[in-house]
Amino acid sequence: MPIRLELQRIGKASNYLGTLLRSQPEYEDWLWNRKQIFRRYPLTELYEHLKGLIIEASGFEDLLRSYRRFKQLHFLRIGGRDLLGWADLVETTGQLSDLAHVTLQVGLETLVGHPRWWMPPERVDAWRESWDRLEFVVMGLGKLGGYELNYASDVDLLFLYTPKEKRRAIHPDAPSVLNPLCQHLSGLLADAVGGDRVFQVDLRLRPQGKDGELVPSLMAASQHYLLKGRAWERQVLLKARPVAGDRGLGTAFLQEVRPFVFRRFLDFQALDELQAMRDRILAEGLKAGPGAAFDVKLGVGGIREVEFLVQSFQLIYGGRHPELDEPNTLRCLTQLERLGLLPEDAVRELREAYTFLRRVEHWVQLDQNRQTQRLPKSPEGRERLAEALGFEGDFDRFFETLNAHCEVVHGHFTSLFRPSEDAGRGPEAFRETVEDSEGEAAARVREDVSRALKRLEPVLRRFPPTFRDVVAETIAALGERAREDVFQEMAARVERYLGQVRRRSGLAKIFEGAAPWVRTLVQALAVSEMVSNLLAHQPSLVEGVSACAGDCPDDDAWEVSSRKILKRCTTYEESVEWIRRLKNERLLMLALSDLGGRLDAERLEESLTRLADFVIVETFRAVREDVGEGDGLPLAILGLGKLGSREMGYLSDLDIMFVYEPKEGESPEQIPVPVVRLIQRFMRMISIPLQEGPGYAVDARLRPTGNYGPLVVTHKAWCAYYEQRADLWEIQALLRLRAVGGWRELGRALEAKARELCFQPRDPGEVWPRLCHLRQRMEGERAGEREGTVNLKLGYGGMADLEFLVQGFQLIHGWEDPALQASGVRRVLGRVAERLAETEGVTPGAGPLLMEAFSAYRALEQRLQLFDNLSTQRLTSEQFTLLKELGLWPPPGGSRLESWEDLQRLRRRVREIWDGVCAVSRPAS
Numbered sequence: 001m002p003i004r005l006e007l008q009r010i011g012k013a014s015n016y017l018g019t020l021l022r023s024q025p026e027y028e029d030w031l032w033n034r035k036q037i038f039r040r041y042p043l044t045e046l047y048e049h050l051k052g053l054i055i056e057a058s059g060f061e062d063l064l065r066s067y068r069r070f071k072q073l074h075f076l077r078i079g080g081r082d083l084l085g086w087a088d089l090v091e092t093t094g095q096l097s098d099l100a101h102v103t104l105q106v107g108l109e110t111l112v113g114h115p116r117w118w119m120p121p122e123r124v125d126a127w128r129e130s131w132d133r134l135e136f137v138v139m140g141l142g143k144l145g146g147y148e149l150n151y152a153s154d155v156d157l158l159f160l161y162t163p164k165e166k167r168r169a170i171h172p173d174a175p176s177v178l179n180p181l182c183q184h185l186s187g188l189l190a191d192a193v194g195g196d197r198v199f200q201v202d203l204r205l206r207p208q209g210k211d212g213e214l215v216p217s218l219m220a221a222s223q224h225y226l227l228k229g230r231a232w233e234r235q236v237l238l239k240a241r242p243v244a245g246d247r248g249l250g251t252a253f254l255q256e257v258r259p260f261v262f263r264r265f266l267d268f269q270a271l272d273e274l275q276a277m278r279d280r281i282l283a284e285g286l287k288a289g290p291g292a293a294f295d296v297k298l299g300v301g302g303i304r305e306v307e308f309l310v311q312s313f314q315l316i317y318g319g320r321h322p323e324l325d326e327p328n329t330l331r332c333l334t335q336l337e338r339l340g341l342l343p344e345d346a347v348r349e350l351r352e353a354y355t356f357l358r359r360v361e362h363w364v365q366l367d368q369n370r371q372t373q374r375l376p377k378s379p380e381g382r383e384r385l386a387e388a389l390g391f392e393g394d395f396d397r398f399f400e401t402l403n404a405h406c407e408v409v410h411g412h413f414t415s416l417f418r419p420s421e422d423a424g425r426g427p428e429a430f431r432e433t434v435e436d437s438e439g440e441a442a443a444r445v446r447e448d449v450s451r452a453l454k455r456l457e458p459v460l461r462r463f464p465p466t467f468r469d470v471v472a473e474t475i476a477a478l479g480e481r482a483r484e485d486v487f488q489e490m491a492a493r494v495e496r497y498l499g500q501v502r503r504r505s506g507l508a509k510i511f512e513g514a515a516p517w518v519r520t521l522v523q524a525l526a527v528s529e530m531v532s533n534l535l536a537h538q539p540s541l542v543e544g545v546s547a548c549a550g551d552c553p554d555d556d557a558w559e560v561s562s563r564k565i566l567k568r569c570t571t572y573e574e575s576v577e578w579i580r581r582l583k584n585e586r587l588l589m590l591a592l593s594d595l596g597g598r599l600d601a602e603r604l605e606e607s608l609t610r611l612a613d614f615v616i617v618e619t620f621r622a623v624r625e626d627v628g629e630g631d632g633l634p635l636a637i638l639g640l641g642k643l644g645s646r647e648m649g650y651l652s653d654l655d656i657m658f659v660y661e662p663k664e665g666e667s668p669e670q671i672p673v674p675v676v677r678l679i680q681r682f683m684r685m686i687s688i689p690l691q692e693g694p695g696y697a698v699d700a701r702l703r704p705t706g707n708y709g710p711l712v713v714t715h716k717a718w719c720a721y722y723e724q725r726a727d728l729w730e731i732q733a734l735l736r737l738r739a740v741g742g743w744r745e746l747g748r749a750l751e752a753k754a755r756e757l758c759f760q761p762r763d764p765g766e767v768w769p770r771l772c773h774l775r776q777r778m779e780g781e782r783a784g785e786r787e788g789t790v791n792l793k794l795g796y797g798g799m800a801d802l803e804f805l806v807q808g809f810q811l812i813h814g815w816e817d818p819a820l821q822a823s824g825v826r827r828v829l830g831r832v833a834e835r836l837a838e839t840e841g842v843t844p845g846a847g848p849l850l851m852e853a854f855s856a857y858r859a860l861e862q863r864l865q866l867f868d869n870l871s872t873q874r875l876t877s878e879q880f881t882l883l884k885e886l887g888l889w890p891p892p893g894g895s896r897l898e899s900w901e902d903l904q905r906l907r908r909r910v911r912e913i914w915d916g917v918c919a920v921s922r923p924a925s
Contacts, residue, residue: 007032010080013388016369017079020072027076036073037080038537038689040091046074046102054110060117060184063110064193067103071198074099075151079366082359083388085496085536089355090330092362096149100189103198104138104157104244107188111181118184130173136161136215138185138244139253141205145239146327148358152365152372154202155189158240159215160253171217178215200371205236218249222256229260231273235311237261238318239327262318262325274312278416281308294402296360297373301406303361305413306354312416313341329354346412348485353405360402363388390499397458449479452491459498467511467518471498474522481885490526490886497525497532500539507539510546517550520596527886529869530650531591534584538693544585545592552593555610558586566618572626576685579618580692586611591650591866597892601859602826608648612696613639615686616654616741623682627674634661635675635712636750637741640702644736645824649862651871653699654686657737658712661746671712679712697871702733715746722757728770732807734758736823759814759821767812772918775804784874790903792857792864793873797907799825799857801914802850806832808917829854836913846913853910856897863888 007028011018021028031037041049053066078095081087087095111117112131115124142156143149159182163171182203190201206212207224216224225233237257242250281304297303310332318324321339326332330351337347361373363385376382382395391398452475460468471494479487501507511518521542524531535541553561562582569575590607593599599607616637624633641655642648658679662668687695701707704721713721722731734754739747783794793799806825809832814820819831833847863883864875877900883889890898897903 006080006084010076010083013083013363013384014079014366014369015384016366017076020076024072027073030073031076031080035688035690036077037084038086038691040081040087040095041074041077041098043098043101046098047106050102050106054106057110063107063117063188064191067107067188067198068193068196070103071099072196075366079151082362085390085500089358093143093148093150093358096151096153097144097147100140100144100149100155100199101243103189104155104185107185108136108138108181108244111184111188119180127177130171130177133164134161134171134174134177135164135246135249136178137242137246137250137253139240139250140243141236141240142202143239144243145241146329147241148328148330149199150358150365151362152370153199154371155199156202156205156236157186157243158206158221159203160218160221160249161215162218162249174215174217175213182215196369218253218256222253225257225260229257231277231315234261234315238311238314241327258325261315262322263315274315278308278312278413281305282414293377294375295373296357296364296375296402299406301353301408301410301413303354303357303373305409306350306357309350309413309416310336317341345484348488349408350412352488353409356401356405357409359389360385448484448487449476452479452488455491456495456498459495459502462502462508463498464512470519471522474519474526478523478526478886481887482882483885486882486885493529493532494522494525497535497539500536504539507543510542515546515550517545517592517596520550520592521545523887524592524595527888528591528595528866530866531588533869534588534693538581538584541581541585541588541693544582545589548589550592552589552598555607559610559614562586562614563618572622575622576619577690577692579615579622580690580695583611583615583695584693587650594862595866595888600893601855601862601891604862605647605649605826605858608650608652609643609646612643612648612652612654613740615696616656619685620682620741623678623685627678627681629674629678633675633678633743634663634746635659635679635742636661636739636746638747638750639738639740640733640736641699642736643740644738646738647824647826647858649858649871650865651697651869653697653871655699655702656683656740657700657703658742659715659718659746659750660712661715661743668716669714671710671714676712704730715750718750719753722753726757728767728811729774731757732771732811735807735810738823755821758811761815762812764812768808768918768920771804771808775800775914788877789874790876790907791874792861795907797853797909797911797914799854799861799873801910802829802854802857805850805914805917809835825854826858836917849906849909850913852896853906856895856903856906859891859893859895860889860897860903863891 007021011021021031050066050070053070054063057063057066074095078087078092078099082092115127119127137160139145139158139160140156141158143153144155144157149155159178161171161174161178163174165171186201186203189198191197203214204210206214207216207221212224213220225237237254238261240254240257242254284298295302307329310329313336314324314326314332317339321335321341323335323339324332326335333342333347333351333354336342337344342350360375364372364375367376367381367384367388376385383393386395386398387393389398391401453472456471456475460471463471475491475494478490482490501511525535526532565582566575566578569578587608590599590604590611594604616639620637621631624631636659638644638657638659639655640657642652643654643656660671660675662670666672683698683700685695687698689695700711703709703711704713704718704726722734735758737751737754739751741747778794778800779796779798783791783796783798785791785795790796791798803825806828810820810828813835817831817835820828822828829850830847833850836846836850860875860883861873864873864879865871867879867883867886867888880889880900880903889895897906
């Protein structure tokens with residue numbers, strides 16, 4: 001069974017994880033059967049999980065055991081997601097860092113709340129009294145502060161306090177109050193219990209090291225750094241961030257020491273110190289040889305060299321460029337590129353190398369759950385490492401790749417400083433001018449393509465020649481269009497997916513014929529993060545595309561065939577997994593048809609809406625039947641927003657509202673508890689990630705009284721609210737209300753009531769000023785636009801201008817003009833354009849422009865979601881350029897919007913029309 005195969009892979013890749021799975025059977029149930037491996041935990045959920053595990057603790061020993069259980073569960077989840085390709089390095093290090101943050105915060109809260117667990121009873125009252133006089137913070141340093149923790153990292157901590165009595169610099173009771181607290185907090189993480197600890201704790205980076213105060217005051221620490229701090233301590237503080245306790249105190253400390261860390265002017269003495277440190281690193285470095293003892297952190301071309309290079313730039317330029325106050329190595333590399341301090345190709349190479357080296361470090365450590373950066377010596381350990389890193393146990397091939405990355409890193413590291421006689425040249429000594437003629441650029445493209453194809457060779461060996469040709473041609477074509485860093489990322493997506501397919505012999509057979517749809521699939525994998533993410537989670541989704549020979553069945557035919565599948569399901573669990581499978585297969589089909597130019601924007605929106613309707617109806621049916629409710633349950637599921645207006649995008653939220661009609665004998669005002677629980681379960685099953693992939697984000701905030709109101713209201717209460725209490729914007733939302741599931745009779749009644757509420761005579765002098773004010777607030781508070789970035793929906797001249805324009809005409813004239821009563825901007829915009837032509841003071845020829853703008857905005861939104869797999873409407877000029885380079889823009893139907901300047905002009909003209917309407921409606925002064 002697939003479950004066993006995935007868990008076996010996890011167990012084989014790490015002795016530590018394998019031992020946990022064998023010795024703790026309940027871990028396997030939590031990890032797989034309860035779907036924990038399929039999701040990333042937000043920080044707040046990690047916090048709640050740990051709080052739940054320690055709730056029955058009765059002493060410090062119980063805390064220690066609960067902490068280790070917490071660590072083991074989440075190491076299995078994080079390591080499993082890493083191994084199976086469901087998480088990248090950023091997620092892995094971020095989740096490990098979150099884990100440490102939570103253990104420290106919960107530990108601090110628990111120890112402060114239960115001092116009797118860790119100190120003599122006779123001292124508890126005095127301790128509490130003294131504690132109340134202090135403010136305390138835990139600062140994370142090193143990889144914890146940089147949000148890039150390893151599985152077996154030291155957690156570098158700095159404890160700080162300040163008296164609440166601001167006139168005092170220190171407090172005489174502080175050592176006796178804080179030292180035992182911090183020792184026990186460290187022990188929660190670092191003490192070995194049953195052979196395991198959470199993280200090793202290192203407190204030696206505090207002022208004066210092991211000879212200094214365990215918990216210095218903020219003033220003492222600040223004075224140490226400002227008056228006596230050395231170069232290496234500046235590096236330490238680059239990654240200092242508050243992680244537990246009073247974060248305001250931590251922020252104040254960072255502000256105090258910022259002049260020490262980031263010098264306003266270039267400090268040539270510091271430059272000399274950094275160069276001397278670099279030379280020591282060069283002298284100490286060990287090269288990677290045929291033996292297996294190479295240290296991926298301290299060796300030549302290892303992690304330390306990347307981190308030192310980045311930190312050197314931060315220390316030299318950070319005073320002039322605040323953007324470099326960034327503790328995370330990968331994010332700081334991006335800033336160095338944006339500022340022009342490192343060339344684009346150097347940043348790409350360093351990012352790739354650093355990512356690879358960190359993953360090597362992770363799996364070296366996770367194998368035995370010990371702090372090491374050295375490659376294993378035993379043949380079994382080498383094979384296990386090469387398997388975990390995707391080299392199918394081939395250690396020689398892994399080692400060749402490792403050497404290549406180390407050579408690249410070391411080349412950049414050795415060129416970090418010019419010879420000492422040139423050091424006085426200042427910042428320019430860091431910069432490297434690269435002149436590239438047209439011929440050299442073409443040669444580099446060929447070299448990039450050749451390198452990518454060579455990397456793909458081992459993956460492609462088991463595929464037929466026709467398919468290999470398709471991949472090679474696609475990669476070559478993309479190499480000519482895309483810039484180097486984007487091209488490498490695209491090639492890596494293709495490689496990652498084909499590597500997953502190759503391990504499934506049955507799935508690989510799908511590609512034997514190299515049907516026409518295969519070329520579209522390979523292109524989509526490369527250019528679309530959304531498609532790549534879908535297939536990375538569930539590689540076999542292509543089976544649905546293959547079964548249709550690459551065609552995209554119309555909505556009716558697809559629903560018929562899908563319901564036949566669901567009718568064969570015999571259990572609730574089987575039903576919900578099949579619903580999710582069908583949903584994601586259909587999403588892939590639609591994306592491939594869109595990218596292949598076989599779907600226009602209107603049909604795409606309709607199909608995505610029909611898909612959402614199907615998932616809602618079938619999931620509700622499955623949940624309702626599982627709890628024993630019949631199909632006569634008087635509950636209506638109403639869609640609003642894009643769901644209600646049939647204008648869904650690839651990643652649109654489901655805006656949903658629930659209304660209940662109490663049965664005879666039930667309270668007319670109260671919703672039965674089982675109905676509320678059914679709705680909560682339904683929403684969870686729509687949104688929670690399952691084995692068959694992601695669901696929909698659900699938003700129920702458009703219900704009466706929003707987040708403050710009940711999740712479901714009675715029919716009577718719903719009508720009373722909208723008749724008596726609703727604001728204009730809430731009536732405006734009802735323009736897109738549509739019954740999408742549940743009891744049809746109630747749904748139809750609510751649709752009719754919504755039309756009655758929306759389409760009644762209104763005074764334009766009251767409606768337009770209100771809408772213009774709401775639109776202005778929306779833009780000011782939520783658009784978040786800045787130079788080089790636009791918000792396609794909420795920004796200046798964006799989609800919201802068009803929506804408010806249409807909805808204003810609907811609210812004012814809908815009662816007398818049936819053509820304005822349709823739902824959705826696309827269906828009504830033509831009629832609004834006709835009425836605008838009759839409106840005095842509005843720009844002539846507005847109609848065609850509005851239609852052009854609507855089509856362009858919606859197409860850009862869909863293409864942006866395909867490109868980066870985010871539901872945001874923010875678009876940067878760089879992203880727009882990339883969309884064009886990758887062939888994602890213009891869409892197959894074409895668009896007159898060909899440049900960033902065209903987009904800005906279109907936004908200005910839309911805003912002119914909106915401003916014209918607002919001006920006409922403004923009362924005369």
